[in-house]
Amino acid sequence: MCEKRPMLELKGVGKTFNRGSVNEKVALKDFDLTVEEGEFLTVIGGNGAGKSTFMNVVCGTYPVDEGKIFLGGHDVTRLPEYRRAKYLGRVFQDPMMGTSPDMEIQENLALAYRRGKVRSLMPGIRKAEKEFFRTQLARLGLGLEERMTVKAGLLSGGQRQSLTLLMATLKKPDLLLLDEHTAALDPKTAAKVLAFTEEIAAENKLTTVMVTHNMADAIRCGNRLIMMQEGRIIYDVSGEEKKSLTVEDLLERFRASAGELSDRMILS
Amino acid sequence: MKRIKSIALAACMLTAGAISAVGLSACSTADYTVGILQLVEHSALDAATEGFRDALQARMDAAGKTVKFDYQNAQNETAACSTIANKFARGYDLILANATPALQACANSTTSVPILGTSVTLYSSALGLKDFDDNDPAATTGINVSGTSDLAPLADQAQMILDLFPEAEKVGLLYCTAESNSDYQVAQVAEYLAEKGVASERYSFTDSNDISAVAMRAASESDVIYIPTDNTAASNSALIDGICRPAGVPVIAGEEGICSGCGVATLSISYYNLGVKTGGMAADILLDGKKVSEMPVQKITKEECSYLYNAEICEDLGITPPQGYKAIGE
């Protein structure tokens, strides 16, 4: 095996909401995770397992209480969200969130193409770029390359998620973060978007973290899977072992840990 | 389509309202049309407008002529003054501009229609006339503007403070910095007091929200308070009274309206008489063909002012009304 460098590292990360109040909720507890370059990691877990918090601390939406976060080898723990964007490509669960609805499709792409760069008084979109965007859009197979001046707000949810995915990867990110990005789509559209996700990740050898509710997707996609519960990783599987997983196996794991949990609760 | 309909609807509403309003203002065939632009509804300004109308109407009746007044109120929106002045600048025989911004807007709208100002304190600063001397009774503007000044007899008012309260050591000058002319009046009074060896201090507020705090400090630090002709103070005289009267500090006011609200006594000009004077000037222009640019800006003299006192406040504070003063409202 050749030496691979870690693209995402979380070391001893802790995050508690409403600290000191009756609503105190420990979302992440002493959380350690290393994702290697080129790895495609899927994350599953029940509601309140800390998946969203994990994503949000990586993006910088929430500051962490303790621990360190490294992206592509850079310490980003104290960087605000917009400065971490340089290393990140993101697709959100809500199709509304990833694009600017009143701006044209090509303008959205141009915005994304300048991620991590200082935004100057040069033209917001150049002629040469338009051709590049056209070829990229053509890959989606949605005919958007013919509608580049249409406002993104007029697109359907699936079209928008595909566009957001393209925007997230237009400039190769150190890490692609997918936050249940097919959850709001109908099954057929979801499958399409997911297929495109895998294609684009494989082609660019993107380091990817995908949070999902769909266990079949989590097993089928990627080469590593983690299961979260109570702000910790309770199961981490990769390689051949992951390939042979079934949904039943995962459900069993869920039940086991849940049982363990309730036992603990009874005992304490 | 809906949007077009909505626009059309809104336009119709506006026009309908406008047309119904125009129905009320009957078409006139008067000999003269006079536009009146008043800045805001306010007892002093209203009195000046009323005096103007009464005086001009009387002269017109005497001469057997008719006059139509087009009264417009800018609702204290200085921006509205320009729009109204824009109307008056075309086809009107004379304009009465009541208050400083009204005069400024009118003077900047026409060089031909005669404009008379009233309730304006200083014509030099209102019109940006560098050569105009406000203290010269014969001064003319040289442009199509004349009128009357509401500059109070400030030296006499200052002397009044000394006469009524000879043992006062410190006079508080309470006024609003957002008023056009208060600063000038206060400066004049302070100067007069200083000449007589009496100390004074300015207590200024920038709008009605600051009044109580500023008035409280003024009341606690002064023996007597002087308030100039100041619209903001006038509108809030009850508030000032509620602070000064319990503190036992008498207030000398610049005009009758403030005095009736919170003052002990005043040497007040009458805005109605000011309007009457202006109306006379208008008649001179329209009927006698006098040239507005050659008419001096007129002021109220001390003799035309009246010494007034507020009976209720005087009694509360144990002040005996001086000889020669009339109680307000008698």
Next chain:
Amino acid sequence: MGFLSALPGAIALGLIWGLMAIGVYITYKVLDFADLTVDGSICTGGAVCAVLVTAGVNVWVAMLAALLAGAAAGLLTGVFHTLMGIPAILSGILTQLILWSVNLKIMGQANLSVSARTYGVVISQLEAGWAILILFGFVSVIIGLLYWFFGTELGCGIRATGNNPNMSRAQGINVGLNKIIGLMISNALVALAGALLVQYQGFADINMGRGAIVIGLAAVIIGEALVNLICRNFAVRLAGVALGGIIYYIVYQLVIELGMDTDLLKMLSALVVAIFLAIPYWKKRYFSGFHRKKAAKEPPAPPPEGGETAAQEPPAAAPLQGGQSDV
């Protein structure tokens, strides 16, 4: 007939307020920020210009200074909002209050004459026709500059900031900084309009900003309603806003010409604004109701051909064009 001769004056005033409304458009529409700073910054621009002109400074320099003063006012509101976390409307109100005092200090008095008869000003109601020409030039140049600016990388970032702050952050856009820049540009334009207004009406007055936001919003809304039907190009929309200002003042002049009770003017303008603000809301209600009914009639069909066409049509796509009604 009297009305026709009064038209040039109304158009000139409308152009000045149209310019001011373009400033409002930048915050209200582009940045999605209900900025009440403008009631103060229009007076700041006027005050700075009046003081400098009466002090003998060249009028163009005075206007430039007014522009910068307005930008400073916008900066203050932006700092309140982004660095101090104060809600947008409150930030604007706080700056407005600060500006009341600042404006008094700038002028040193409540009212200052900049009569065209004494000072070398650029425009005046005394020569409304000439004023229209100059103002038309001003508005055209500014629309051109804004069109260019909002097409640059920075300008696109500002548009995205107002449109979708989440997406903007994810694309590495400094949302706070962009809001500040947008507010500065907006208030700079408003202050420039104030400087022009002062010259046109011949005086600066501490009360001149009163109700400015309502006039600005009225112009924005009338302009948007008119131009959205024809064209959605940014420059055309800005021109529409200026046109909105002109229409507002022509109607205003008409109302005054007809001798309508001026006591009712404020209420009328506020009502017109309210009606135009309500249109997108009503439209949304009407349209979404229509969709629901239609959907209920049809059987729950499988996703239509092509998967991702009509099935996921987001409900919020339509109202985004018409303006949020959260003011």
